[in-house]
Amino acid sequence: SQTIHQWPATLVQPVGSPLSLECTVEGTSNPNLYWYRQAAGRGLQLLFYSVGIGQISSEVPQNLSASRPQDRQFILSSKKLLLSDSGFYLCAWSVLYNQPQHFGDGTRLSIL
Amino acid sequence: RKEVEQDPGPFNVPEGATVAFNCTYSNSASQSFFWYRQDCRKEPKLLMSVYSSGNEDGRFTAQLNRASQYISLLIRDSKLSDSATYLCVVRTPEGYALNFGKGTSLLVTP
Numbered sequence: 001s002q003t004i005h006q007w008p009a010t011l012v013q014p015v016g017s018p019l020s021l022e023c024t025v026e027g028t029s030n031p032n033l034y035w036y037r038q039a040a041g042r043g044l045q046l047l048f049y050s051v052g053i054g055q056i057s058s059e060v061p062q063n064l065s066a067s068r069p070q071d072r073q074f075i076l077s078s079k080k081l082l083l084s085d086s087g088f089y090l091c092a093w094s095v096l097y098n099q100p101q102h103f104g105d106g107t108r109l110s111i112l
Numbered sequence: 113r114k115e116v117e118q119d120p121g122p123f124n125v126p127e128g129a130t131v132a133f134n135c136t137y138s139n140s141a142s143q144s145f146f147w148y149r150q151d152c153r154k155e156p157k158l159l160m161s162v163y164s165s166g167n168e169d170g171r172f173t174a175q176l177n178r179a180s181q182y183i184s185l186l187i188r189d190s191k192l193s194d195s196a197t198y199l200c201v202v203r204t205p206e207g208y209a210l211n212f213g214k215g216t217s218l219l220v221t222p
Contacts, residue, residue, distance in 0.1 A: 032208070043116075043199075044156070044212040051208075059209060090155055097208050100146055103155040 002027035006091050006104035014112055019064075019078040021107050023091030026072065031093040033074040034101060035066055038088040050074060051097070086111045115139065118200050118213035126221055129190050133216045135200030136182045142211075144203035145176055147185050149196045150215060156199055159185075190220045 003026045013019060025031050035047040046059045048066035056066050063082060067075045074091055088108050092101040118135045125131045137145075145162035160167065162174040162183055173186040183200055197215035204211060 034208075041214075043214040044210075046209045049208045057208070088153075098144055098203065100158045100161060101210060102158065106155045108153070 002031075002093070002102070004091060004093055004102060004104040006089075006107055008107060009105060010108045010110075012110045012112060013081050015083055016080050019076070019081055019085070019109070021076040021089055021091075021109075023074045023076075023104055024072055025074075025093045028072070028093070028095065030071060031095065032097055032101075033068060034092040034094075035074065035076050036090040036092060036103075038090065040087070044090065048076070081111050083111050085109065115204075115211040116200055116202050116213040118198075118216045120214060120216060122217040122219055124219045124221060125190055127190055127192060129220075130186065130188045131190055131218065132187075133185045133198055133200075133218075134182055135184070135213055135216075136180075137200075137202045137211070138181070139202070139205060140178075140181060141205040142202045143205060145174075145183050146201040146203075146210075147172075147174060147183075148199040148201055148212075150199055151196050156212075159198070187218075190218075192220050192222065194218060195220045 006023045033050045036044045038044045050068045064078050090106045091104040094101045147159040148156040149159045150156040162176050166175045171188045175184045197217050199215045200213040202211045
């Protein structure tokens, strides 16, 4: 069966520091991968999606970036975090673009 | 106008009650619809897809009304474990993005 792993579960970072969140999927090949953010009191917002290695599409302008160095690995990064980057970051995968997406456990990011 | 709108609740119901949630979406070209469940401080989990003809999964029934652009979820015989936030989700016509409602909070009490 397919599983998705995200780490770390919780992260506290100072403003201006870099960020790297990692997500890996097991048990499937060539999944569609997604990064979402859920800010307090708000719905999930799609940040990036990827349909294959090296293929990244951004949904919203921001100081975050994403990379997909391997088929089942998706990384979310920032060079300098802002206070507004705080939130619950969720990685998800789907078999095809029109199939339901399945989420990892998420990373709760607090910026101080 | 927001893409997906839900009544935030909370809905407080006793065990065994039947409760229904509605959700409206703005883009008439939307093609896929889902209900997800999210427990406090946890990731969303797929509850069920919503099909045009309506579908049922145990105590849960989902309906889609394309003409009025709304989706419903009915929970029968509520259990304490049903307490969670229920997210209405609509796939954009472009295909990749899912638009999530902010969720409806349900609390089932003894």
